[in-house]
Amino acid sequence: MDASWEVIVEDVLRETDVAYEQELQVNPYSVRLWFAYVKAKAEAPLRVRYLIYERAVKELPGSYKLWQAYLELRLKSVRDDHDAVTGPEYEAANNAFERSLVFLHKMPRIWLTYIEFLMKQKKITRARRALDEALRSLPITQHSRVWELYVKFIKEGEVPKETALCAFRRYLMLEPDHVEIYIAYLRTIGRYDEAAQKLSMVVDDEDFSSMEGKTRHQLWMDLCDLVSKHPAEIKSLNIESIIRSGIRQFTDEVGRLWISLGDHFIRLGQFEKARDVYEEAMATVSTVHDFSLIFDAYAKFLESLISAHMEREEATAGSAAEADLLMARLEDLLGRRPELVSSVKLRQNPHNVHEWLQRAKLYKDMPEKVIRCFTEAVMTVDPIKAEGRLWTLWAAFAKFYESHDDLENARVIFSKATQVNYRGVDDLASVWCEWIEMELRHKEFDEALKALL
Structure with missing residues (x-):
């Protein structure tokens, strides 16, 4: 303090308001008086105002208002100077913050402002230590404010990975529901195995509520995308079983x-x-x-x-x-x-008559497959559940044999068709008509009469 005084003695003597000095000698513990003094010196050089603030906080080290005004002045001066972050003004501001926190370590606003200032200077280790000290000093009800800044600090990408991971794991002890932030960070740094493990734990927890508003289905899809795209990196999970489980569920x-x-x-x-x-x-x-x-x-x-x-x-x-x-x-x-x-x-619907007929047409050049298709169709379609006219399936089956001059098998098919329990009598009548018309087309009148009788 004495050295500082000697350097600026001329400015002080030129600017000093004798009335304020005399009043402060009588009442040095008046916050209002100190602020009035600083206001009176608003046009004075920065070093004069710094000295007044230093005297003020020395007399009233526990005054939040004085420290806050002093620190704001320090921050404003370094912003206006545009000097390199390694300049003496920045270090002086850091020193002022650290001295204020000796007395005001329960004030979260000062901690947060100081940490943001250190982050601007890219002082990684110092910022991390300040964050840790803030967590130790502040009550746990204020920790969420510090952790919000801590996560931002980690995401900026200049923190060593192992340091960031340790910090995130501590964060999850306080806010386990914020695991999605951790998973996103793990993916950005290429730690896919741990990200998949965490995401697997999340989807297995039926009580988990996503902070990002994702449903359990979306979380499952995220997990499947992650494990399928990074199979070489993920060793701790059975990727195939995870995806097959998703197939069964969704x-x-x-x-x-x-x-x-x-x-x-x-x-x-x-x-x-x-x-x-x-x-x-x-x-x-x-x-x-x-x-x-x-x-x-x-x-x-x-x-x-x-x-x-x-x-x-x-x-x-x-x-x-x-x-x-x-x-x-x-x-x-x-x-x-x-x-x-x-x-x-x-x-999708095994009782769709039209689709069975279309399928049979696909095999028009392969008689064996056509027969197999029709056989499977008439065995599969339930007359009660049939979608379409079931009798047309039997008729098409018989006509296939007819087209290959195999009337014996065509009659066998028609005979079986007449024994089906159709939903309506009209369907059964249509089968009889088709059978008789086939016999008439081939001039098998006796067989037609047999069918009628």
Whole structure:
């Protein structure tokens, strides 16, 4: 203090208001008087005002108002000077903050202002220590304000990862519901394994309430996306079982989840396994939308494999043969699409007569498959639940044999058709009419009479 006085003695003597000095000698503990003195010196140089504030806080070290005004003046001066953050003004301001906190360590506003000031200066270690000291000094009811700034401090990306992780884990002890912030941070720094573990714990906790307003379904989808995109980094979880569990639970996202599972194996380089997953998916989904998603993903996967083989510089005989095999698989997939779509529709509603008839038309050049299709159809469709006119299915089955001049089998089919418990008598009558008309077309009048009798 004496050294400072000697440096600015001339300014002080020139600016000093004798009345204020005399009053302060009588009453040095009046906050109002100190503020009046500072206001009177508003046009004085900064160092004069600093000295007055220093004298004031020395007399009244526990005055929040005096320290707050002094610190604001310090902050304003460094903002106006535009000096480098390593300049002496910044260090003087830091020193003032630390001296104020000796007496006002229960005041969160001063702690937060000081920490933000240190963050601006990029003093990482000093800011971290100030944050820790604030948490130790303030009551736990004020910790949420400090942690909000702590999380911002961590997210700025200049804090060492291990330090940030330790801080976040401490934060979760106070605010376990804020785990989503931690998960997001883990993903940004590439700690996918721990992020997946935390997210798995969240989706398993039925009482968890998302701070971001996400439903359990959305959290599941986030987990599936995370594990499928980073299979190499995630070692502590069984990724396949997680995604399959999601497939069983969330029927409205089945297509997307199957694609995630296939993508998981593709990223691991297990292409045959990925192909098996796509085939299994197409054989189990029950909506055309999901099927379309999976089919397109499967086709793009095969196309990318073919392109990769074609672009190889060393076009060896083995790689050429493999490319031909992949081309054949792609052509086979594209050729099977109508049949696969039909299977999906029938899984959705196995009692759809029209769809069974359409499926039979797909096999028009393969008699054995047509017979197998019609047989499966008449065994599957329940007369009570049938959607469409069931008798047309039996009639089409018989006409198939008729078209191949196999009237004996056609009669067997018609005979069985007459024994079905249709929902209406008209359907049964239509079967009899079709049978008789077939016999008449082939001039089998005796057989027609037998059918009538």
